[in-house]
Amino acid sequence: MHRYKAVCLDLDGTVYKGQEVIKDAQLFIRKLQKAGTEPYYITNNSSLTAEQFTAKLSAMGISTSPDRIMTSAIAAAKYCKEKYEGASVMMIGEEGLEAALKFEDIALTTTNPDIVVVGIDRHISYEKLSKVSLAIQGGARFIATNKDVALPTEDGLVPGNGSFVKLLETTTGIEALTVGKPESHMLHFIQEKGYRKDEMIMIGDNYDTDIQAGIRFGIDTIYVEGGVTSADSVLKKQDQPTFMYKTMSDWHA
Incomplete structure (x- = not known):
């Protein structure tokens, strides 16, 4: 455990499930601290701000600070700032994405954007989709916070951001650039805080997002059972995680 200076944890399914903390993860985090x-906490959820995630974790008995939160919204904003300095953005999304873009001093616009950024929006409308569709066809770069097509709820699966991104890709004929997992942009921005890749590890329950992000970035990974991807499915993958555990408490120094 002491090898790693940047321990990167997925949130939903790894640290908590919905509003309920996973006890083994909570104990593991306290042991690390x-x-x-x-x-660090890494999530494709673009709806909340870093401060809101900090408060959510605090309510679950996990102490952290906003600078340890990396969301797909924060990564999207940093990507726009890094790659397209001075560009204007039209967004679909919620408070988390808007706050992240404003934090990077990115100009938000409702007309003639240089970039369209699409994040989860639970108040999506035909008008919003039409406006960004026309902007993309008009030459705006198309960026998605993530492409998670479905979100789990107590009642079953509901449309995720990826469903709306797919709709826009089908309409415009243009594929979105994705910054969330399984792409490795969020890990890249954490590395920029001053870590070597051999000092980083990515931990998660979803092979296709969490583990793939780590593999693509070239860092060690831990797959934890009990979440999205079954252990049997992981064992059939060509690229294996560095470690596999039933719970976080099985990882020892």
């Missing part, structure tokens, strides 16, 4: 390592 006691040893002097503050983990």
Whole structure:
């Protein structure tokens, strides 16, 4: 455990499920903190701000700070700032994405954008989809916070951001650039805080997002059972995670 200075944890399915903390993860995080390592929390959820995620974790008995949160919204904003300095953005999304773009001093517009950024929006409308569709066809770059097509709820699966991104891709004939997992942009921005790749590890329950992000970035990974991807499915994959555990408590120094 002491090898890693940047321990990157997926949230939903790894640290908590919905509004309920996973006890083994909570104990693992406290063990890390006691040893002097503050983990990072990485999520494709673009709807909340870093401060809101911090408050959510605090309510679950996990102490952290906003600078340890990396969302797909934060990564999208950083990507726009890094690659397209001075560009204007038209967005579909919620408070988390708007706050991230404003934090990077990116100009938001409702007309003639240089970039369209699409994040989860639970108040999506035909008008919003039409406006960004026309903007993309008019030459705006098309960026998606993530392409998770479905979100799990207590009642079953509901449309995720990827469903709306797919609709826009079908309409415009243009594929969106994705910044969320399984792409490795979020890990890249964490590395920029001053870590070597051999000092980083990505932990998650979803092979196709969490583990793939780590593999693509070239860092060690831990797959934890009990979430999205079954252990049997992971064992059949060509690219294996560095470690596999039933729970976080099985990882020892």
